[in-house]
Amino acid sequence: MLSLFRQTLFCLLLLWLPASWAAQSGWLQSADNNHASVRLRADISPQGETQVLLDIKLEDGWKTYWRSPGDGGVAPVISWHEPVKKAQWFWPVPQRFDVGGITTQGYQHQVSIPIKLAEKDPTKIAGVLTLSTCKDVCLLTDFPFEIKPSQSDATFAHDFAQAMGKVPLPNGLTDNLKAGYHHAALVVQATRAAGWEKPQLYLDMPEDASFGKPQTRVDGETLWATIPVSDGWDGAGPDLRGRHLSLVIADNGVAQQSSVTIDDALTVPDAGDDLPLWQVLLFALLGGFILNLMPCVLPVLGMKLGSVLLVEKQDQRRIRQQFLASFIGILVSFMALALLMTVLRLTHQAVGWGIQFQNVWFIGFMVLVMLVFSANLFGLFEIRLSSKVTTRLATQGGSGLSGHFWQGVLATLLATPCSAPFLGTAVAIALGASLPTLWGIFFALGVGMSLPWLLIALRPSLALRLPKPGRWMLWLRRILAVMMLGSALWLATLLPVHFSSVANTAPDEHIAWQPLSEQAIADALAQNKRLFIDVTADWCITCKINKLNVISRDDVQAALQASDVVALRGDWTLPSKEITEFLRQRGQAGVPFNQIYGPGYPDGKPLPTLLTRDGVLNSLTAAKGNE
Structure with missing residues (x-):
């Protein structure tokens, strides 16, 4: 009977003893959070290394966080008690969660996080694990623990090795890695000889910046990733050039932990960059030519053809000079656009087709020009030059050739708010290509748009097939004047939005945009x-x-x-x-x-x-x- 009492008392004492006497904490839960369970285990390896394994189990739909959580959440952390002074965490490859415009990096279901301690053969390990778990709400839970490390436990060694196998390696995935920053965007370029299947990037965020979801694209052996950068609120992020970027790249079960210095901007090649240059130039020619058929350019082209009828005795030489002047005006204008795009790129500004129409002063100038042309066509005024100026113009190459040059310039400016088939592809490739290629593509665009003008310059007899001058010319002049006036009024409607918030929802649209x-x-x-x-x-x-x-x-x-x-x-x-x-x-x-x-x-x-x-x-x- 006494023996039975002693055995019972011994068992009760074992149950009463604190967890510090066990090699593991057992699965811990909190009354404040029944969605998560944690367990800590410790072991001294044969090499004398103190190893800890943090196991986390989460209910479906709940998640916890990686070392760099992202825009929300808190990474797991342990407040160690003596004698632990230094702990090295090894983080398995996380997942990305995007909810309500917030991107986070972490784990769901179950994860084991290996930890190595600097202390050799401690008698016990104690502390408080603080764990953040989120679903519809987020909970921050403390789990106090005390454990005594085991000695060369085979089961622990297997589990620890398995957990370390999910930690990114320092090499073995990428052959080359670069990073660049410009205009609130971080660009990462990674090459891999074996190619890429489904690459994922997970980045450590600096304290003063927030990274958005990476947008990735694969070009053969090269992975391009563009990551939006902000200050965590509504402002632009800081200049990251010269800083070190820590990131994990994972693909098809292989992951690599890397660090790279952020340099100047990297240019992500457009999808059409794989096209041969001759095909891109052909697209530019076709796109420029089709611009002549758009309603933006037709008023100017019609006015140009109508001017043929005013040439005295229908002089083919004079017609050729006038259309050549307009042809040169178009080419010069496209070269000016190429120069503008070059300057914007070199000064790291946004570039795009038609962006000048985002400028209120440019719109105002165009409204004024169109009103002047319209008033002239309506016959409200005539521009009369002195005999001296007229003689000078005539002796320097035709009557008023400068006016025909500026007609070509005007046609180009009016073409920029129009997009045509093939044009978008050519311009997109030009803006992402080298500067010589950019200039070549814009030259091809200019040649394409000026082809009808050049054709008449080479074959003036084509223009002379128009009907003979008569009353119909007055009607044509009035029609062109109305078209010019309509263009001016349309441009004027673009001005109010620059001064106030104006809703532009079409009344006949019932779509919930x-x-x-x-x-x-x-x-x-x-x-x-x-x-x-x-x-x-x-x-x-x-x-x-x-x-x-x-x-x-x-x-x-x-x-x-x-x-x-x-x-x-x-x-x-x-x-x-x-x-x-x-x-x-x-x-x-x-x-x-x-x-x-x-x-x-x-x-x-x-x-x-x-x-x-x-x-x-x-x-x-x-x-x-x-x-």
Whole structure:
């Protein structure tokens, strides 16, 4: 009986003894948080190294955080008691969570985090683990513990080695790694001889900056990642050049921990960079030529053809000189645009096709020019030069050739708010290419646009086939004047938005447009929804053509109001870093830009510059995927 009493007392004492006598804490829970369980184990390896393994189990839907949590959350931390003075954590590869516009990095379900202590053969290890767990709400929970390390436990050694196997290696994945920073964007370039499948990046954030979700693209052996940088609120991030960037790159089960010094900006090549140069130049020629058919340029071209009838005796030599002057005006204008783009690139400013129409002074100047042309065509005034000036112009190469030169310049300026097929691809490649290639592409654009003018300069007899002068010329002059006046009034409507917030929702549209953002795309795709993206601008005539001919149609409107369709619109009327970056990531340099996402198009399907009803509806249907 006494023996039984002693055995019972001994068992009770074992149960009463603190956890410091056990090699593990057992699974710990808190009354304040029943969604997480933690366990700490310790062991002294045969080499005398003190190792700790932190095991975390989470209920479905709950997550905890990596060493660099991101925009929200707190990394697990242990407040060690004596004698622990230094602990080295080894973090397994995390996952990325994007919720409500916030991107975080962490773990879900279960994770084991290895820790090595500097102390040799401690008698006990104690402390308080503080763990942040989140779902719809976030909980910060303390777990006090005391454990006594075991000695060369085989089970522990297996579990510790398995956990270390999930920790990124210092090498073995990338062959070369670079990072550059410019204009609130961090660009990472990584090359791998074996190529890339599904690469992921996880970055350690500096204290004074916040990183958004990386946008990645693979070009053969090269991975490009662009990461938005902010100050954590609404402002731009700090200049990161010269700082060290710590990051993890993972792909297909292999991960590497790296550190690289952030240099000047890296230029992410556009998707069309794989095209041979001759094909890009051909696109530029076609795109420039098609600009002549857009409503932006037709008034000037019509006025130019009408001026042929005013040439005395229909002198072919005079006609050739006039059209050559306009041809030179167009080429000079495109070279001036190339110079402007070069300066903007060298000064690290945003570039794009038609961005000058985001400037209120440029719009005001164009309104004035168009009003003057319109008034002249209406016959409200005539510009009469002195006989001396007229004689000088005549002796220096034709009557008023400078006016024809400026007609070519005006035609080019009026063409910039228009986007045409092939034009967007050529301009996007030009803005991301080397400067010599940029100038070559803009020269090809100028030649393409001036082809009709050059054709008449080479064959003046083509222009002479117009009907003989008569009363119809007065009507043509009035029609051109009305077109010029209409252009001036349209340009004037672009001015108010520069001085106040003006809603530009078309009254005939019943689509619930939402603001465009990468997070909105990610959220909709996570819900298996389809997306229709429309990036537009008030000054973009092609955008208005698309809206009138396609988007405003009843059947298209009905399709965009479906319960599983999310419509996102980005307005580029005024400068916007977010939309500029959105376009650049997709190899675009101007608007309109339309794209469709969905289960059938998880990576997005860009639509043609000029939309068609069937193209939009068929793409929306295909975006459903296999239901």
